[in-house]
Amino acid sequence: MPNFSEQLKNEAQPIWRRIFDHPFLKEIKDGSLPVETFGYYLAQDYLYLEGFGRTVAMALAKAPDSQTLQDLAHRVMTPVERPLHHKLLAEAGLTLADAQNAVRSPANTAYVDHMLQTASLHGLGPTAAALLPCPWTYHLLKDEVGQSEHPLYGQWTRFYVEGFLEGSVEAWRGFVDQMAAEAGPTELEAMRQAFMTSSRYEYMFWEAAYNRQQWPV
Template sequence: MGFFERLKAEASVEWRAYTEHPFTNGLADGSLPEAAFRHYLVQDYLFLIEFARAYALAVYKSPRLADMREAAGGLSAILDVEMNLHVKLCADWGLSPADLEQAPPAAETLAYTRYVLDAGMRGDLLALKVALAPCVIGYAEIATRLASRPHADAATNAYRVWIAEYAGVPYQEVAAKARAHLDHLADLYATPAREAELTAIFKEATRLEADFWEMAWREGQCVAELR
C-alpha cells in the first residue's frame, strides 16, 4: 500500500464524509440548489487564490529542481486552468473576475486556506503536500465517481461542465502526478516517527474539505427555506 493509500485508510471516516458529502451527490443528479453551487464557486475562487500561494510556497520549500518544477506545474494548473473554469461558470450569473476576487471569504474558506499555508510554513515540502492532497487528489476521485452516475452528463444537468472538468483526462493526470509525487516524497522523508504527524495533517485537511462542502450546502438549504 502506497503512502497516500495509507493516509486514506487512517482517515477513512473523514475521507468518506468529504468525498460522499450530499453536496457532491447533488452535483451528480443535478438536484443541488443553484444558490449552493454559486456560493461554492465564489468561495472556491478565493480558495484557489490561496492554494496558488501554497504552491508558490512549495517551490520555495522544494529541495530539488524536479520538486520545484512539479510545484510550478501545480501553480500553473490553478492560475491558468482551474480558475478559468470558475470565471466561465460565474459569468452566467453576471459575476466578473473582479467580483469574485473582491467577495468576502467565508469562515470555512479562511480556516482551510490558513491551515494549509500554516502546515507548509511550519513543516517541509512533504507536510505541505500532505495538506494539499485532499483537495488535489480528492477532486479527481469525487469527479470520477460522479461521472459514472446515470444523469451526470445529461443536458439537463447544470453541473455537467464541472463534473467533466475534474473527471476529464487533463485534471486526472494532474491528480495522478500529485499522488505519485507525494508517494515519492514519502519514500524519501516519511519516517515511522513522522507518520502520526502527517496523518493528523491529512485528517484535518480532509475535515476542512468536508466543512467547505457543508458551508455551500447550508447556503442552498437556507435559500430554499426562504422561498
Template sequence: MSATEILKTTCREDWNAATQHAFTDALADGSLPAEKMIGYLQQDYLFVEEFVRLLASAIAHAPSLKDVVPAAQFLGVISGPENTYFLRSFEALSATPHAPAAKETEAFLDIMKQARLSGRYEIMLSVLVVAEWVYLEWATPFEDQAARLPFWLGEWITLHSGAGFAGVVAYLRGQLDSAWEGLNSAQREKVEAMFAKAVACERAFFDAAWAGFEVAK
C-alpha cells in the same frame, strides 16, 4: 499499500463523507439550486490565491527539476483555465466573485497557510494531495454526465476528472509517497495530522455548501 493510501485509511469516515456527498451528487445530476452553486463558487474562489502560493512554495521545495515540472504545469492550469472558469461562471450566474470568507473557508485557508509557511515539502504535499485527490474521487464517477449540464456545473466536473487531472493527482501522491520514505516517526505523525485535518476541512466545506453559504450580492 502506498503511504498516501495508508493516510487515507486513517481518516476513512471523513474521506468517504467528502467524496460521496449530497452536494456533489446534486451538482452532477443538475438538481443543485443556482443559489447554492453561487455560494459555493464564491467561497471556493477564495482558495485560489492561497492555493497558488502553496503550490508555488511546494515547487520551490521540490528536490529536482524533474519533480518541479508537473507542478509548474499544474500551476498554469489553476491560474489559467480554472481561474477563467470561475470568472465565466460568475458572469453567467450574475454573481459577484467577491465574498467574505465563511468559517469553513477560513479553516481551510488556515491549514494551507500553515503548510506553506512550514518550510517542509511533505507538509505542503499533505494538503495539496487532499485538496486534489478528494476532488478527483468525487468527480470521476460523474465525468460522462458533464456534457449535458450547464457549463458552470459540467466544467467543474471536467476540471477535476479525466486523464490529465488524474495524472496531476498521481504526481502529487507519488511525491508524498517518495518523501514519506525519508521521514522519521515524528515527521510522519505531523504529515498524518495535517492530512487528516485537511480531509476534515473538505468534509466541513461540502457540508456547509450543502446547507447553503450566504450569497454575497
C-alpha cells in the same frame, strides 16, 4: 504494502465517504441544487484556489532538488480549474469581480490557514500532504458522482469526469510518496496529520457551501 499516499487515502476513507455522500454533490447530480448555492460555492472555491496556489508557491522553497523544483513550479503555473471558474461564474450570474470580492467563509478561511501554516512550519512532505486531498477527492468525483444532465452543473461534473485533474493527483501523490520514503517517524506523523486535517476541511468546505455559511458578526 501500499505506498504512503495510498495508506493516507485508506485512513481518510470514513471522511471521504461523508464528502461523496454530501447533499451538495447529490443535488449537483440530480440538478436540484439552487443556482445561488452553486454560485456561492464557485466564489468560495475561487478564493480557496488562491490560497492553494500561495501554499504551492511556498513549497517551492522547500524543494530538495532541481527536478522537484521544476515539478512544483509547473503546479504553480498550471491552475487547471481557473478557465472553468470563469465560464461557470458567468453562467451562474456572477462576475469575476464578484468572486474576487467575496468574503472568505469561516470554513474556507480555516482551511487555507491550515495549508499556509503547514507550509510555514514544516517541510515539503507535510505541505504536499496538506495539499493532496483537494485534487484527489475532486478527481474521484468522476466515479462517485458521475455526469450530471443539468445544463450548468453538467459542465462542472464533465471537467472531473473527463479526468482533467489526473495529472495533478499523480504529481502530488508523487511528492508525498517521495518525501515519505525519506522521512522519519516524526515527519511521517506530521504528514499524516496534515492530510487528515485537510480531508476534514474538505468535508467542511462542502458543508459550508451547502449552507452558504456566513460569519455571525
